[in-house]
Amino acid sequence: MITTQRPESARTEPAWESASLPAEDFKLLFRGHPGGVAVITAEGPDGPVALTATSVSSVSVDPPLLIFSLSTFSSAAPAIATAQTVVVHLLDADDLEIARLASTSGADRFADPLLWTRLISGEPVYHGVRAWVRCAVTERMSAGSSTVIAAHALQSNIARSAGSEDAGAPLVYHDRGWHRLGEHSRIR
Structure with missing residues (x-):
């Protein structure tokens, strides 16, 4: 009797569904991969988030597009995920x-009126x-x-330009901590 195996492409379930890297291993993997820090704001049905x-x-x-992802565990995610416009702050x-x-979970991110305002278009x-x-x-x-959100850039403001005297050091998140990039961290 001759038996044949179905070709890889004929499987009924995708290969990635049958085996997955454990969540803790995946977290550990990306703890070693630094990321620039941004804050995303939007106007939600109950106020700014x-x-x-x-x-x-x-x-x-061309066109100017960016992407970002929202965890469903974030309290702000539902409002940002359904917003028509957002503001992405590069820190x-x-x-x-x-x-x-x-x-910070549970913090009122807009309690201090001195920290924020609204654009003419309404976004915080x-x-x-x-x-x-x-x-x-x-x-x-x-x-x-x-x-995952894809967004088309409409308007920007750059207060401290890279290369200028008042440019700040980029804020990076790496291995569960905040880091400042600067000349001390440059590899020549």
Whole structure:
């Protein structure tokens, strides 16, 4: 009797569904991969919301697109996931307190009216951050316990430009801690 195996492409379940890297191994893997720190804000049905993210990445210059992901475990995720527009704040080390505020569970991220205002278009924006970009959400994709958002850049403000005397050191999150990039960390 001759037996044949079905070709790989004829499997009924994708290979990634039958085996997966354990969650703790995956977390450990990405603890060693630093990410730039951003705070994303939007106007939700119950008022302004904010969260800290390290998943922001540029995708295209023409048109100007960026992406980021939202964990379903974040209290701000439902409002940001359904918002038509968002503001992505790109932080430097001088903005650490805003990063901490937006990442603290249960904190009222907009209690201090001196920290933020609204753009003419209505989105909440924090004062004094290195740079922010107002975006229109163009795509949403479910990805496990997260939602990936693609957004088209509409308007920006760069308060402290790279290379200028008042430029701050970029804020990076690595191995469960905040870090400041600077000349001391440059590899020549």
